[in-house]
Amino acid sequence: xxxxxxxxxxxDPKPPRKWTPPGLGLLQGLxxxxxNLVESFYKKDRMVTVQYPEERLEISPNFRNFPFLCYDGDDxxxxxxxxxxSICEKECPPQCIYIVLDRDENGKSLKRPKVFDIDISVCMxxxxxxxxxxxxxxxxxxxxxxSGYDRFGGMMLGLDRLSKSADYHMKLRPEQASEVLARxxxxxxxxxxxxxxxxxxxxAEQEKKAMEAKQAAEAAAAESSQGGxx
Amino acid sequence: xxxxxxxxxxxxxxALGAVWLAKPVHAALCxxxxxxxxxxxxxxxxxxxxxxxxxxxxxxxxAVLIVFALLMxxxxxxxxxxxxxxxxxxxxxxxxxxxxxxxxxxAIQGAALPKSPPSEPQVSLSDLGRLLFTDYAPAVxxxxxxxxxxxxxxxxxxxxxxxxxxx
Amino acid sequence: MSAVPELLSPxxxxxxxxxxxxxxxxxxxxxxQFLGLPEWLAxxxxxxxxxxxxxxxxxxxxxxxxxxxxKTLARVQNRLGPNRVGPCGILQPVADGIKMLTKxxxxxxxxxxxxxxxxxxxxxxxxxxxxxxxxYGKSWTPVPLELGLLFFFAVGAMTELSIFMAGWAxxxxxxMLGAMRAISQMxxxxxxxxxxxxxxxxxxxxxxxxxxxxxxxxxHLGFIPAWNLFTPWGLVAGVVFFxxxxxxxxxxxxxxxxxxxxxxxxxxxxxxxxxxxxxxxGEYLGLFAISGLGITLFLGGWQAPLPGLxxxxxxxxxxxxxxxxxxxxxxxxxxxxxVRIDQLxxxxxxxxxxxxxxxxxxxxxxxxxxxxxxxxxLTLPLLAIPWLILTVTFNKRMAPQTRRFHYADS
Numbered sequence: 172x173x174x175x176x177x178x179x180x181x182x183d184p185k186p187p188r189k190w191t192p193p194g195l196g197l198l199q200g201l202x203x204x205x206x207n208l209v210e211s212f213y214k215k216d217r218m219v220t221v222q223y224p225e226e227r228l229e230i231s232p233n234f235r236n237f238p239f240l241c242y243d244g245d246d247x248x249x250x251x252x253x254x255x256x257s258i259c260e261k262e263c264p265p266q267c268i269y270i271v272l273d274r275d276e277n278g279k280s281l282k283r284p285k286v287f288d289i290d291i292s293v294c295m296x297x298x299x300x301x302x303x304x305x306x307x308x309x310x311x312x313x314x315x316x317x318s319g320y321d322r323f324g325g326m327m328l329g330l331d332r333l334s335k336s337a338d339y340h341m342k343l344r345p346e347q348a349s350e351v352l353a354r355x356x357x358x359x360x361x362x363x364x365x366x367x368x369x370x371x372x373x374x375a376e377q378e379k380k381a382m383e384a385k386q387a388a389e390a391a392a393a394e395s396s397q398g399g400x401x
Numbered sequence: 402x403x404x405x406x407x408x409x410x411x412x413x414x415x416a417l418g419a420v421w422l423a424k425p426v427h428a429a430l431c432x433x434x435x436x437x438x439x440x441x442x443x444x445x446x447x448x449x450x451x452x453x454x455x456x457x458x459x460x461x462x463x464a465v466l467i468v469f470a471l472l473m474x475x476x477x478x479x480x481x482x483x484x485x486x487x488x489x490x491x492x493x494x495x496x497x498x499x500x501x502x503x504x505x506x507x508a509i510q511g512a513a514l515p516k517s518p519p520s521e522p523q524v525s526l527s528d529l530g531r532l533l534f535t536d537y538a539p540a541v542x543x544x545x546x547x548x549x550x551x552x553x554x555x556x557x558x559x560x561x562x563x564x565x566x567x568x
Numbered sequence: 569m570s571a572v573p574e575l576l577s578p579x580x581x582x583x584x585x586x587x588x589x590x591x592x593x594x595x596x597x598x599x600x601q602f603l604g605l606p607e608w609l610a611x612x613x614x615x616x617x618x619x620x621x622x623x624x625x626x627x628x629x630x631x632x633x634x635x636x637x638x639k640t641l642a643r644v645q646n647r648l649g650p651n652r653v654g655p656c657g658i659l660q661p662v663a664d665g666i667k668m669l670t671k672x673x674x675x676x677x678x679x680x681x682x683x684x685x686x687x688x689x690x691x692x693x694x695x696x697x698x699x700x701x702x703x704y705g706k707s708w709t710p711v712p713l714e715l716g717l718l719f720f721f722a723v724g725a726m727t728e729l730s731i732f733m734a735g736w737a738x739x740x741x742x743x744m745l746g747a748m749r750a751i752s753q754m755x756x757x758x759x760x761x762x763x764x765x766x767x768x769x770x771x772x773x774x775x776x777x778x779x780x781x782x783x784x785x786x787x788h789l790g791f792i793p794a795w796n797l798f799t800p801w802g803l804v805a806g807v808v809f810f811x812x813x814x815x816x817x818x819x820x821x822x823x824x825x826x827x828x829x830x831x832x833x834x835x836x837x838x839x840x841x842x843x844x845x846x847x848x849x850g851e852y853l854g855l856f857a858i859s860g861l862g863i864t865l866f867l868g869g870w871q872a873p874l875p876g877l878x879x880x881x882x883x884x885x886x887x888x889x890x891x892x893x894x895x896x897x898x899x900x901x902x903x904x905x906x907v908r909i910d911q912l913x914x915x916x917x918x919x920x921x922x923x924x925x926x927x928x929x930x931x932x933x934x935x936x937x938x939x940x941x942x943x944x945x946l947t948l949p950l951l952a953i954p955w956l957i958l959t960v961t962f963n964k965r966m967a968p969q970t971r972r973f974h975y976a977d978s
């Protein structure tokens with residue numbers, strides 16, 4: 172066991188001097204803190220204090236707080252992407268989301284939520300609701316100044332406070348928002364292309380049928396004229 | 402004389418407290434109080450140097466030593482051992498009699514107190530210093546030797562057995 | 569009536585502010601005499617007002633120091649200090665005071681309430697008593713005692729008992745431990761303090777503090793002040809004294825008895841509200857008193873540092889020196905980590921006491937060999953050679969060792 176060699180990366184530090192003036196290290200330490208003190212008055216980048224609430228730190232794009240609902244365009248009701256499928260309600264670990272589907276007078280689903288409540292005193296900011304949403308409608312917000320005076324009702328956010336526009340999403344998380352928008356646009360184009368292809372195919376089929384009917388009619392006409400001649 | 406009566410009374414009371422109180426810490430603090438009041442008496446009598454030295458040495462060193470010993474050995478709380486005093490009155494009187502006899506004899510035979518304390522101390526500080534280092538030098542040296550021996554003995558007693566230290 | 573001519577004496581130039589500290593006392597004495605009350609009442613009233621002046625000035629200085637300390641420490645640590653309450657945070661001590669006064673006074677149920685109550689009082693009283701003997705100006709020592717230095721150390725000795733009382737009365741682990749450590753630290757560092765002061769007494773031949781300051785007047789070579797710090801033994805004794813000052817006042821790097829990360833608050837753990845504020849105040853007043861004593865003994869008290877600056881009032885010089893010394897203490901607090909209890913004791917007993925013992929024969933030699941060149945020539949080797957030997961020994965035995973852990977990278 173005694174012949175273990177030290178790792179080659181470990182180098183011996185320089186051996187200490189035979190006699191160092193005592194207190195030299197202390198004076199060097201005092202010089203460092205003295206320099207800090209003096210420079211703090213005229214060097215602006217030394218002071219790291221951010222004087223909240225007059226100044227605020229920039230939040231990073233990965234910061235997430237409570238969720239918000241995204242809507243396209245200008246109308247928060249018509250442009251809301253959420254279809255009240257309730258997947259986020261079921262997946263939320265502390266079960267802080269409450270959704271009621273909007274139905275018309277016949278009971279048919281209108282594919283939008285009538286009530287969408289999130290209790291932010293329960294929400295644990297995990298982001299699972301955002302991960303499982305199939306309609307790109309719920310994302311994590313970055314707002315943190317949400318103190319209120321009411322512990323129960325004041326902490327329950329409804330549709331009016333949760334709906335924020337897609338431009339806000341773009342400002343908040345540019346990468347994520349642009350990726351979502353690109354994907355949605357690609358999906359729409361694909362759908363449009365598929366619809367166009369289907370329409371073209373239907374039209375071609377219709378033309379073919381019309382052609383066949385015309386040919387059949389011509390054949391029938393030729394037959395009847397030949398029969399008259401014999 | 403009237404001015405000294407309250408101080409003397411308080412000294413007696415605190416000395417009684419030092420002997421009679423059940424908890425050792427209370428008794429030690431009462432003793433410190435009686436020593437401090439003795440220093441006050443010296444100061445009132447005009448012996449400034451002795452009064453201040455009494456305060457510094459007795460209250461600042463001896464009393465601190467006693468309370469420190471109580472603190473270290475954690476015996477300050479226990480009152481059961483202290484209150485088991487011997488019940489024999491005769492033994493107590495026999496111990497107190499010689500001291501009382503000396504005090505009474507000194508009081509009867511001693512000189513009368515001056516009417517008011519002298520404003521200037523009769524023996525000045527430099528005289529005291531000179532006496533300590535010339536006439537009483539052997540006594541000072543002997544006391545110093547005794548104290549050194551006590552310190553070394555205490556350090557040896559308090560030392561834990563030397564363990565092998567890894568170098 | 570006798571006070572007024574003294575104030576307006578023609579020998580004192582009108583712009584000389586030497587009489588300013590004495591003003592409240594003189595005014596009260598004059599008022600009482602004007603009202604026809606007896607002489608002894610005037611004296612007592614004057615003394616009371618002088619005492620209140622001293623306490624008031626230093627309590628105000630304590631409040632200011634608590635703010636300056638926080639801001640200086642903050643600036644050294646690259647952050648701003650308190651700056652919300654009032655411009656530059658100047659009203660922060662007021663806010664702190666209000667907070668302390670309105671906090672609930674909690675006494676543990678098992679604690680002995682009388683000792684618990686008495687301890688903070690007995691920490692503030694010696695500090696205030698000690699502040700009374702320091703000469704602040706040419707004609708302003710609140711109580712000029714012939715044995716002023718001895719009085720100072722005697723009342724300082726009372727602090728240790730009160731720390732013990734604080735630790736014992738709150739029946740709890742941390743106060744007990746903190747009190748033990750605090751007492752052992754204070755007792756150990758009192759020795760270098762007194763030995764260093766003893767050298768000054770030997771050279772000055774008196775224990776009276778105004779006398780000691782008066783003997784440090786005058787200038788060598790025309791511009792070097794004759795302070796005790798600028799003598800060979802005085803330099804060593806002064807450094808030892810100021811290090812012992814920091815330890816006696818329980819300040820960083822010697823604040824183990826009250827460091828938060830070590831022992832909660834040591835002997836002050838079970839105190840809240842005004843009693844805690846009293847502890848705090850007692851600690852800072854003690855710091856003022858002991859650095860005031862250091863300035864009196866080694867830095868020439870109220871003497872001016874250069875010959876031409878005599879027009880500045882003497883108490884201004886004293887407070888300027890006090891501010892400088894306190895600033896150095898703050899700087900030291902901002903820089904150094906806390907020392908452990910065994911390192912603390914080792915430093916006191918193995919380093920400070922031998923060095924301070926050395927200053928005694930050095931001071932005697934310097935005094936008897938004439939205070940000039942021969943004094944320097946004899947004393948310097950006496951001090952320098954043991955110091956060099958000490959440092960070589962310390963470097964060998966106590967220098968940081970290279971340790972290599974062979975098995976750490978397997």
